[in-house]
Amino acid sequence: MRKIPIVTFLFAVFALGATSLPASAKVNVFACEPEWAALTTALGGEDVEVFTATTARQDPHQIQARPALISRLRGADLAVCTGAELEIGWMPVLLRQSSNAKVQPGAPGYFEATQQVKLLEVPTRLDRAEGDIHPQGNPHIQGDPRNMQIIAAALAKRLAAIDPAHAAGYTERGKAFDEKLAQAIQGWQKEATPLKGVNVVIYHKEWIYLTNWLGMHEVGTIEPKPGVPPGSAYLAQLLEEIPQKNVKMVIYSAYQDPRAPEFISAKAKIPAVMLPFTVGGTEASRDLFDLYEDTIKRLLAGVAAHG
Amino acid sequence: MAEASLDILWPAFLAGLLVLATHVPLGKLVLDRGIVFIDLAIAQVAGLGVVIADFLGWEPNGWSVQVAAVAAALIAAGFLIWTERHLALLQEAVIGVVFVVAASAEIILFGFNPHGAEHLKDLLVGQILWVSPAQLLPVLVLYAAVLAIYWRFDLARQRVLFYAVFAVTVTASVQLVGVFLVFASLIVPALAARIVDMRDPLRFAYVFGFVGYVLGLLGSDMLDFPTGAAIVCTLAAMAAVTLIVRAAKSVAA
Numbered sequence: 001m002r003k004i005p006i007v008t009f010l011f012a013v014f015a016l017g018a019t020s021l022p023a024s025a026k027v028n029v030f031a032c033e034p035e036w037a038a039l040t041t042a043l044g045g046e047d048v049e050v051f052t053a054t055t056a057r058q059d060p061h062q063i064q065a066r067p068a069l070i071s072r073l074r075g076a077d078l079a080v081c082t083g084a085e086l087e088i089g090w091m092p093v094l095l096r097q098s099s100n101a102k103v104q105p106g107a108p109g110y111f112e113a114t115q116q117v118k119l120l121e122v123p124t125r126l127d128r129a130e131g132d133i134h135p136q137g138n139p140h141i142q143g144d145p146r147n148m149q150i151i152a153a154a155l156a157k158r159l160a161a162i163d164p165a166h167a168a169g170y171t172e173r174g175k176a177f178d179e180k181l182a183q184a185i186q187g188w189q190k191e192a193t194p195l196k197g198v199n200v201v202i203y204h205k206e207w208i209y210l211t212n213w214l215g216m217h218e219v220g221t222i223e224p225k226p227g228v229p230p231g232s233a234y235l236a237q238l239l240e241e242i243p244q245k246n247v248k249m250v251i252y253s254a255y256q257d258p259r260a261p262e263f264i265s266a267k268a269k270i271p272a273v274m275l276p277f278t279v280g281g282t283e284a285s286r287d288l289f290d291l292y293e294d295t296i297k298r299l300l301a302g303v304a305a306h307g
Numbered sequence: 308m309a310e311a312s313l314d315i316l317w318p319a320f321l322a323g324l325l326v327l328a329t330h331v332p333l334g335k336l337v338l339d340r341g342i343v344f345i346d347l348a349i350a351q352v353a354g355l356g357v358v359i360a361d362f363l364g365w366e367p368n369g370w371s372v373q374v375a376a377v378a379a380a381l382i383a384a385g386f387l388i389w390t391e392r393h394l395a396l397l398q399e400a401v402i403g404v405v406f407v408v409a410a411s412a413e414i415i416l417f418g419f420n421p422h423g424a425e426h427l428k429d430l431l432v433g434q435i436l437w438v439s440p441a442q443l444l445p446v447l448v449l450y451a452a453v454l455a456i457y458w459r460f461d462l463a464r465q466r467v468l469f470y471a472v473f474a475v476t477v478t479a480s481v482q483l484v485g486v487f488l489v490f491a492s493l494i495v496p497a498l499a500a501r502i503v504d505m506r507d508p509l510r511f512a513y514v515f516g517f518v519g520y521v522l523g524l525l526g527s528d529m530l531d532f533p534t535g536a537a538i539v540c541t542l543a544a545m546a547a548v549t550l551i552v553r554a555a556k557s558v559a560a
Contacts, residue, residue, distance in 0.1 A: 062428070064533035065436035070315045089428075093437045097315070228418055 056280035083112030143210030253277035
């Protein structure tokens with residue numbers, strides 16, 4: 001029976017050591033990925049307090065369970081996520097554990113970016129043999145800044161609805177963001193002219209929105225099926241196709257292991273280009289504007305390196 | 308906000324108590340037999356069972372996954388009973404081979420069915436913080452049975468019963484808390500009890516595991532570390548302290 005005092009003592013320590021959330025009149029936002037944290041901050045300014053569940057160096061398909069994830073979602077007024085099953089491995093269980101009615105799917109406090117735009121690569125048939133595919137289409141929509149424009153407009157409206165006291169601020173910042181982004185897109189498109197029609201090999205199927213925007217062509221993937229590592233016969237075939245299809249570079253993202261793209265790069269003698277993928281993926285990509293800026297800079301360097 | 312944190316941590320804490328209740332006594336037996344990696348091998352084979360079931364086209368639902376996992380784990384246990392009888396001194400090596408072969412067979416099967424990888428992840432990479440109270444109930448019933456068998460029979464002598472009980476116990480716990488935490492709960496308290504050489508090692512190991520889980524959960528909450536990993540590291544740090552205390556004592560003596 002000597003365990004009982006220990007239990008009491010330790011529960012008391014539990015209570016003392018508990019984390020506290022910032023108490024404020026601000027809208028507490030739980031962003032699933034860094035790009036949505038950046039967007040919410042751009043639109044919400046001083047009126048929002050943003051917590052980011054994943055970092056740019058993490059595979060957003062899977063994350064480790066930490067207590068703050070639950071407590072932050074519990075205290076959130078708004079959850080901003082990608083959706084289209086990208087977070088299927090952790091968000092449903094997190095939503096359940098949070099038992100916060102405000103942010104459950106269907107509630108105004110639950111915002112899915114993929115609901116706002118047209119998804120590409122929607123599978124025509126659903127077969128589990130095709131790999132780790134998302135039935136609603138490719139969820140990695142942040143690659144195209146034109147998507148970001150549409151999502152920003154919808155998110156600004158949602159913020160205004162949730163926090164009517166500051167509605168004018170959201171509308172104003174939303175408009176300013178839209179104008180700035182529209183102008184930047186013009187500049188990026190001009191800058192990226194040399195990328196038009198360039199053939200690339202990608203690691204994981206997560207670049208279609210970027211390549212679609214810039215007029216590049218994905219002609220091969222290092223993963224034979226999404227989520228499946230390649231075998232030697234597959235790699236041999238890929239290496240054979242690279243010169244045949246005039247592939248200029250291999251693209252992979254900051255959170256992936258560079259060994260496979262470096263292997264292809266060395267064998268095929270084409271550059272392997274690491275892209276930030278999201279805000280914070282590289283040192284230069286501090287916000288959404290930097291993200292597209294840095295992505296294009298790296299792609300242009302890749303084309304130049306190939307000569 | 309303290310209550311909010313408590314509210315988050317208590318299902319994980321209960322899961323920890325359940326895992327400790329069974330793994331501490333089994334861990335002592337595993338350590339005595341010198342087969343510490345058996346839990347990893349059994350868990351991996353249970354995972355292979357699920358991947359094979361998936362490959363054969365069984366639609367995975369709650370029960371068929373559990374049946375496939377437990378059946379595969381029991382087959383592995385049966386094989387290990389046989390090898391212990393015939394290759395007694397090489398048992399640890401056999402266990403290691405079972406582990407890598409099961410893991411590699413899974414990788415090959417993923418090529419045909421990548422979704423098997425997701426089921427495997429669900430099975431092996433259980434996360435203690437995601438545990439729901441509803442998940443705990445069947446495990447509570449199962450572990451009550453395991454403990455009853457443990458106290459009723461001498462598992463150190465009953466080879467067949469030991470392997471069977473162990474296979475079922477581990478298959479349940481890896482889904483709850485993941486392989487790393489299962490390994491740590493099994494081995495570290497038993498190891499610490501060995502280090503300090505207590506007269507009642509089981510009692511010491513229970514208290515040791517209990518304190519380790521509580522401190523690990525608290526540390527994870529305060530420092531916002533991934534919870535399972537935080538508990539494993541806490542248990543290891545505590546074992547290191549027992550080692551230092553023992554060394555200091557022997558110097559003093």
